[in-house]
Amino acid sequence: MKTSHLASAIDRRTLVAGLAILPALSGAFLARSVRAQAAQGEPLPSWKDGRAKQAILDFVRATTDRASPKFVPVEDRIATFDQDGTLWVEHPIYTQVVYCLDRVPAAVAAQPELKEREPFKTVLSGNREEIAKLSLQDLEAILTATLSGMSVDDFETEVGKWLATAQHPRWNRPYTDLTYQPMLEVLNYLRDNEYKTYIVTGGGQDFVRVYAQRVYGIPPEQVVGTMGGTKFGYDKDGKPFLTKEPKLLLNDDHAGKPEGIHLMIGLRPYAAFGNSTGDQQMLEYTGAGDGARLMMLVLHDDAQREYTYGPAQGLPDTKVGTFPQPLFDEAEKNGWTVISMKKDWMRIFAFD
Amino acid sequence: MKTSHLASAIDRRTLVAGLAILPALSGAFLARSVRAQAAQGEPLPSWKDGRAKQAILDFVRATTDRASPKFVPVEDRIATFDQDGTLWVEHPIYTQVVYCLDRVPAAVAAQPELKEREPFKTVLSGNREEIAKLSLQDLEAILTATLSGMSVDDFETEVGKWLATAQHPRWNRPYTDLTYQPMLEVLNYLRDNEYKTYIVTGGGQDFVRVYAQRVYGIPPEQVVGTMGGTKFGYDKDGKPFLTKEPKLLLNDDHAGKPEGIHLMIGLRPYAAFGNSTGDQQMLEYTGAGDGARLMMLVLHDDAQREYTYGPAQGLPDTKVGTFPQPLFDEAEKNGWTVISMKKDWMRIFAFD
Numbered sequence: 001m002k003t004s005h006l007a008s009a010i011d012r013r014t015l016v017a018g019l020a021i022l023p024a025l026s027g028a029f030l031a032r033s034v035r036a037q038a039a040q041g042e043p044l045p046s047w048k049d050g051r052a053k054q055a056i057l058d059f060v061r062a063t064t065d066r067a068s069p070k071f072v073p074v075e076d077r078i079a080t081f082d083q084d085g086t087l088w089v090e091h092p093i094y095t096q097v098v099y100c101l102d103r104v105p106a107a108v109a110a111q112p113e114l115k116e117r118e119p120f121k122t123v124l125s126g127n128r129e130e131i132a133k134l135s136l137q138d139l140e141a142i143l144t145a146t147l148s149g150m151s152v153d154d155f156e157t158e159v160g161k162w163l164a165t166a167q168h169p170r171w172n173r174p175y176t177d178l179t180y181q182p183m184l185e186v187l188n189y190l191r192d193n194e195y196k197t198y199i200v201t202g203g204g205q206d207f208v209r210v211y212a213q214r215v216y217g218i219p220p221e222q223v224v225g226t227m228g229g230t231k232f233g234y235d236k237d238g239k240p241f242l243t244k245e246p247k248l249l250l251n252d253d254h255a256g257k258p259e260g261i262h263l264m265i266g267l268r269p270y271a272a273f274g275n276s277t278g279d280q281q282m283l284e285y286t287g288a289g290d291g292a293r294l295m296m297l298v299l300h301d302d303a304q305r306e307y308t309y310g311p312a313q314g315l316p317d318t319k320v321g322t323f324p325q326p327l328f329d330e331a332e333k334n335g336w337t338v339i340s341m342k343k344d345w346m347r348i349f350a351f352d
Numbered sequence: 353m354k355t356s357h358l359a360s361a362i363d364r365r366t367l368v369a370g371l372a373i374l375p376a377l378s379g380a381f382l383a384r385s386v387r388a389q390a391a392q393g394e395p396l397p398s399w400k401d402g403r404a405k406q407a408i409l410d411f412v413r414a415t416t417d418r419a420s421p422k423f424v425p426v427e428d429r430i431a432t433f434d435q436d437g438t439l440w441v442e443h444p445i446y447t448q449v450v451y452c453l454d455r456v457p458a459a460v461a462a463q464p465e466l467k468e469r470e471p472f473k474t475v476l477s478g479n480r481e482e483i484a485k486l487s488l489q490d491l492e493a494i495l496t497a498t499l500s501g502m503s504v505d506d507f508e509t510e511v512g513k514w515l516a517t518a519q520h521p522r523w524n525r526p527y528t529d530l531t532y533q534p535m536l537e538v539l540n541y542l543r544d545n546e547y548k549t550y551i552v553t554g555g556g557q558d559f560v561r562v563y564a565q566r567v568y569g570i571p572p573e574q575v576v577g578t579m580g581g582t583k584f585g586y587d588k589d590g591k592p593f594l595t596k597e598p599k600l601l602l603n604d605d606h607a608g609k610p611e612g613i614h615l616m617i618g619l620r621p622y623a624a625f626g627n628s629t630g631d632q633q634m635l636e637y638t639g640a641g642d643g644a645r646l647m648m649l650v651l652h653d654d655a656q657r658e659y660t661y662g663p664a665q666g667l668p669d670t671k672v673g674t675f676p677q678p679l680f681d682e683a684e685k686n687g688w689t690v691i692s693m694k695k696d697w698m699r700i701f702a703f704d
Contacts, residue, residue: 075571152614196573209618219427220618221548221573230614232607232633240636242614249601249615255584262504262582262594263601264616266561266572281584284592 046182052344055337059294070292079271083201089178103146148246159210202253224264258285295336302342398534404696407689411646422644431623435553441530455498500598511562554605576616610637647688654694
């Protein structure tokens with residue numbers, strides 16, 4: 001699975017050179033051509049032929065063909081997807097954390113006593129170096145102050161507004177543009193085959209729900225995330241509403257992922273997609289079921305088109321999206337299929 | 353809405369007398385005739401014409417007709433149903449509590465130190481009078497001992513076995529036969545109109561999930577109930593599994609119902625059905641949305657065919673399924689529709 005950066009650079013140069021002699025082939029044209037292919041019944045048009053694509057096709061065939069010994073009834077067809085690093089870009093920092101940092105001024109305006117208190121003081125200073133040094137505990141304080149205390153309706157409005165204007169620093173595009181086109185195709189392909197697709201994320205459940213329908217075609221009730229409590233109450237006119245509480249109900253990461261799946265779905269998935277140690281238990285839980293099960297890990301090995309981290313870079317760990325060698329070893333051992341972004345995906349983003 | 357017991361008795365006698373002159377009309381025949389009516393496109397065949405039936409028909413028309421100003425897109429069509437006393441019989445005692453009492457010997461076998469401890473000693477004595485006197489705290493201890501400590505798979509197996517043999521003391525039938533046929537028709541009618549139907553119950557989420565698909569056509573992911581934590585771990589062969597923990601995540605009753613709805617669904621229902629004070633906040637939350645909303649309360653006013661309790665009996669409260677006068681008054685004030693079991697339902701059970 002490991003590839004040298006040189007090989008990666010050559011591939012990219014070859015591709016660029018190839019495109020250079022065909023000036024008429026714009027990104028939009030390619031996108032149309034991909035859509036046309038999909039409409040003609042060719043699933044996964046952004047995937048290159050190979051072990052990963054074949055694993056998906058084989059799994060769907062085995063579980064949806066009535067003649068197959070591994071046929072799965074429609075009501076049991078559950079597929080779960082990690083979000084950060086699996087469905088969209090998680091580097092250099094989780095999108096939700098960017099949102100929380102951006103919301104600190106509003107949180108301080110609502111609670112002026114936070115202004116002189118750390119870590120809020122550091123965030124307000126705008127000193128990027130100091131902000132980058134904040135501890136996990138500091139981050140938790142920021143998340144609590146910016147993700148609770150308001151009504152669920154106000155929160156949804158604020159996140160929606162932020163998503164409409166915030167941009168990723170590398171691509172200068174909205175974060176919701178930075179979804180992986182090949183994974184959107186997997187979502188659609190599974191849904192076309194009557195799978196229910198779920199996001200199972202360590203990110204905040206309410207945060208992801210704001211855009212999951214529009215961006216992934218996944219309705220709010222199929223978003224499983226880190227869950228906070230809410231409190232039912234009445235406004236001054238007696239109208240009932242829910243307030244987001246600083247109470248953690250379930251940390252939907254690592255062992256919390258199968259626990260969250262049981263809580264929210266109550267069924268073991270037949271397919272699970274992840275990219276980091278936070279997804280390991282979800283993949284193990286999925287693989288422990290009988291019949292055909294599909295477990296896949298996205299490998300970030302494409303520095304040119306996205307990022308390189310995890311075993312592709314030889315790093316034991318990274319700040320986000322850890323994919324250390326032991327997880328990579330377990331993938332081999334358990335028959336999980338690794339998806340190489342560089343080798344398996346013809347393009348990364350819809351705008352490519 | 354109040355009716356005298358005498359009137360109720362006369363109706364029943366008239367019906368029985370009417371049936372007596374038609375010996376060929378067996379229960380099975382009636383059931384077939386009802387199904388045939390439904391197949392011919394006549395919804396709600398077990399409902400008598402009246403305000404309640406009309407409210408359901410009007411709501412579905414207003415929210416599914418594209419020309420209606422109150423049209424609701426398919427992805428927002430959510431309907432929530434309380435279970436105990438709304439979808440099936442809750443008297444003389446919640447079915448899940450019967451299960452827990454029946455499981456005490458097994459719990460004591462697994463933890464022999466409970467044998468001499470209260471309330472287990474009383475339950476094991478079999479003294480019905482003493483068991484009926486157990487406090488809520490005692491009951492909680494019994495629920496904890498019988499609903500946690502095992503794997504989620506073992507729990508599902510045990511509940512399934514119990515349901516196959518346990519019988520309601522009045523009808524001598526499995527508890528799962530004691531669902532209200534008119535409400536099953538509402539579930540089907542809403543689903544036929546692309547509503548997602550959810551159970552939102554104070555009962556245990558995992559308990560109800562065992563039979564919800566078979567009995568109500570509601571899949572596990574659409575059962576919202578009182579939620580306990582689970583713990584991910586590995587058995588001696590390294591196979592992962594989930595253990596039911598004694599940790600309460602959410603008490604899905606009263607204010608917990610809208611909180612549970614937000615947690616599990618993330619959308620405000622357009623229709624909500626209940627029968628007790630435990631459902632009040634769910635109905636208020638539903639009614640606070642704009643457009644057409646349907647809030648209904650089942651009134652237990654039919655002692656002959658089921659039970660009479662709540663305002664029908666003039667009681668301020670009962671042990672289970674409280675429906676006191678203040679809730680009844682609120683229903684009138686808020687425009688909620690009361691369903692009289694006696695006057696609105698032609699039959700109560702599928703076997704009637």
